[in-house]
Every structure is written in structure tokens, then in C-alpha cells.
Amino acid sequence: MYIYADNAGTTKMSPVAIDAMTKCMNEVFGNPSSLHSTGQRAAEVLQKAREDVAEALGADFNEIYFTSGGSEADNQAIRSAALFGAKKGKKHLISTKIEHHAVLHTLKKLEREGFEVTLLDVGADGIVDPADVEKAIREDTALVTIMYANNEIGTLQPIDEIAKICKEKKVTFHTDAVQAVGHVPVNVHAQNIDMLSLSGHKFHGPKGIGVLYVRKGVPLFNLIEGGAQERGRRAGTENIPAIVGMAAALKEAVANLDENMAKISAMRDRLIEGLSQVEHSRLNGDAKKRLPGNVNFCFEGIEGESLLLLLDEKGIEASSGSACTSGSLDPSHVLLAIGLPHEVAHGSLRLTLCEENTPEQIEYIIKEVPEIVSYLRNISPVWEELEKGEKKHVI
Numbered sequence: 001m002y003i004y005a006d007n008a009g010t011t012k013m014s015p016v017a018i019d020a021m022t023k024c025m026n027e028v029f030g031n032p033s034s035l036h037s038t039g040q041r042a043a044e045v046l047q048k049a050r051e052d053v054a055e056a057l058g059a060d061f062n063e064i065y066f067t068s069g070g071s072e073a074d075n076q077a078i079r080s081a082a083l084f085g086a087k088k089g090k091k092h093l094i095s096t097k098i099e100h101h102a103v104l105h106t107l108k109k110l111e112r113e114g115f116e117v118t119l120l121d122v123g124a125d126g127i128v129d130p131a132d133v134e135k136a137i138r139e140d141t142a143l144v145t146i147m148y149a150n151n152e153i154g155t156l157q158p159i160d161e162i163a164k165i166c167k168e169k170k171v172t173f174h175t176d177a178v179q180a181v182g183h184v185p186v187n188v189h190a191q192n193i194d195m196l197s198l199s200g201h202k203f204h205g206p207k208g209i210g211v212l213y214v215r216k217g218v219p220l221f222n223l224i225e226g227g228a229q230e231r232g233r234r235a236g237t238e239n240i241p242a243i244v245g246m247a248a249a250l251k252e253a254v255a256n257l258d259e260n261m262a263k264i265s266a267m268r269d270r271l272i273e274g275l276s277q278v279e280h281s282r283l284n285g286d287a288k289k290r291l292p293g294n295v296n297f298c299f300e301g302i303e304g305e306s307l308l309l310l311l312d313e314k315g316i317e318a319s320s321g322s323a324c325t326s327g328s329l330d331p332s333h334v335l336l337a338i339g340l341p342h343e344v345a346h347g348s349l350r351l352t353l354c355e356e357n358t359p360e361q362i363e364y365i366i367k368e369v370p371e372i373v374s375y376l377r378n379i380s381p382v383w384e385e386l387e388k389g390e391k392k393h394v395i
């Protein structure tokens, strides 16, 4: 059996998105900045995609800026808010310990450039407390940036409450919604979101394309200098085929949202139930306030990487932590933030589902994972110590 269960890492493009892109590449090669008919045809296609993306987010089309992906959108949003804050003497930024590295590393860099950063803790459930956000806001706070949904443990943050607090306190609120858009309902105006990042390849669109939504009236600084594309805020000839493919994928995801959420979360809950049967295992992140497709477990006494390789041999493709950290030996900063000790955080498994997965696949995973975990524990010196009582079980 072949099972792709790493949809938080990236998704397979949908046929609708591929068709839209192929058609675009065949028929629309113009530069939207050109005044001739071929250029204007491209400009029309670009405008239509912008309107479709705006509609899917509950935004206006002139609040949509196309970027090269989620990372660029995060960088631009944070740097921009920091820069405009600094002009008014506000050099304090607030975020959480469980953000994606596109956010954390940008903040780290700004810290070296003289900004002060407060990284909020999350609870053992992987959720930030809005009261902590309120307490952290100061007179000189320029930005609160908190992700909509976590890419490792799938927890959904209380975005509505946080955004409301920021609105009352007149602090700009940005959310990295790369894992949320196309998977759970998002409406930027209704939810009082000032800036939001998304990425095409996380909802069956193409890679290398994303969006930064910026509410009208919120100033935006450009990261890339050059031509006047994106209303002067993001230079460079637009990647029209990718933009069109992303818009098509997003439209499709939003149209099927309720149906997919019900189907995927039923598979998620069955998978959680099945894997919970493994002794000395634990589900990471709140069981309900999580993305429909996210399952993240720790198994004591084993290494996540070994588990992944053996699962791959059985046709199951999963992840341990995020794609960006696998390959490094450091345990996930997210698992450490929810209070797991290093040795347990090393034995994590992330399975992220989409509507193409089937209940049969879920049963296969439920059968294979415990067998591989037992095999690895049998050859693990750490497990032996635990079993002999030389070391205490943590989970």
C-alpha cells in the first residue's frame, strides 16, 4: 500500500489546479505590465485570480499581495510592522514559542537589529492563552504575530479573541495561516485580522507562490525593490501560472471545506484512537482544537527518524516534526514548548491527512505503527532501561 500522510509538509496538486495552470501557460504568456493586448490579457487573468483569492478569504482584491510563498509573506509582514512601528518609537514585538521558523528566525534577526521580542509560552495543550497576549501588550508594542494553526501538532489558536484584543489595544495583528487556509474557515474581515500569510502548496496548489493579505489602511513596506508590481509593494514580474493555479486550488478547497473537514477529521479521530492503544504513547496537542488532518504522537524509547524510515518501507510516508527540522538532531521546538522532555520529543511521529486518504489506509497505519514501534523498542537500549526500571517512564 502507498499512503501519503505528510500533507502539512506539502500537498499533491489538484487536477483542477494543474488544469488551470496548464491552460494559463498555453494561452497567457504576456507580462501584465505590458500595454498591448497580450499583456492586458495576462493582467485580466491576474486580476481574476486576485478577486478569487480575496473572496476565499473574505478580503477585498486590493488587500491581496502575491509573494513567492508563505516564508516571504511572513518575512514581509513582520519586517513591515516592525519598521513602521519603529518610526513611531514602538520596537516591541510579540509572538509565541511554537511559530514556524519563517516567523521565529525573522524575529530573531530583528532582535539583533534592536527590537525587543516577547515569545509567549503555550499550555501543555499547545494553545496560547489570549490573556497572556493581553498582558504582554505594552505602549511600545508594534506587532502581535501568532499562527492560526501549528504545522507540527496542528493546534488551532484562539485567533478571534487575540485579534479582538489587538484591535482594542490598537496593535497590528498578523497571523501565519499557512496551515489553516483551505483547511478550516478563515475570514479576515470578520475575524479582525490585519495581516495574514498563506502558501499555495499547502492546499493542493503549486509551490513557490503565496499571499500576504494586508488590511486597507495598514502600511506595507516592500522587501524586494524594483518595478511597481503589486501596487509597488512587491517588485518582480508576476508568476501568473502559479497565481492562477493557487487561486483555483483555493477556490476548490473553500467550496469543499465542510465536506472535507467532516471526512478528514473522522479519519483523524480514528487514527488517534488506534494509535492511543500503543502503551507509553501520547497525542501531542489538544485532541479537538486541532486541524482536521493532524495527528502527532510521541512513542517513548524510540527515535522518530527510525520510525519514519521503517514506515516508508511499508509505504507509509509521514514526518517527525516539521520538514525544516528533520535532518537536524535538535528536537522540535514545538514539542519542547508543550513541556516534553528532550528524549520523548525525539520519538515523535506526525501524520497529516487530506481528503484523498481513505479509511482503509487509516486501518493499515493503525496496524503497522504499533508493530514497528515494538520492533524498535526491542532493539532500543533506552527502552531496556525503562523496562528494567533503571529509568522512569515519562509518558
Ligand SMILES: *Cc1c(COP(=O)(O)O)cnc(C)c1O
Binding pocket: 008, 068, 069, 070, 071, 072, 074, 100, 102, 147, 149, 150, 151, 176, 177, 178, 179, 199, 200, 201, 202, 208, 209, 210
Ligand atoms: C509551510 C509553512 C510555511 C512556509 O511556507 P512556504 O510557502 O513553504 O515558504 C510557513 N508557515 C507555516 C505554518 C507553514 O506550514
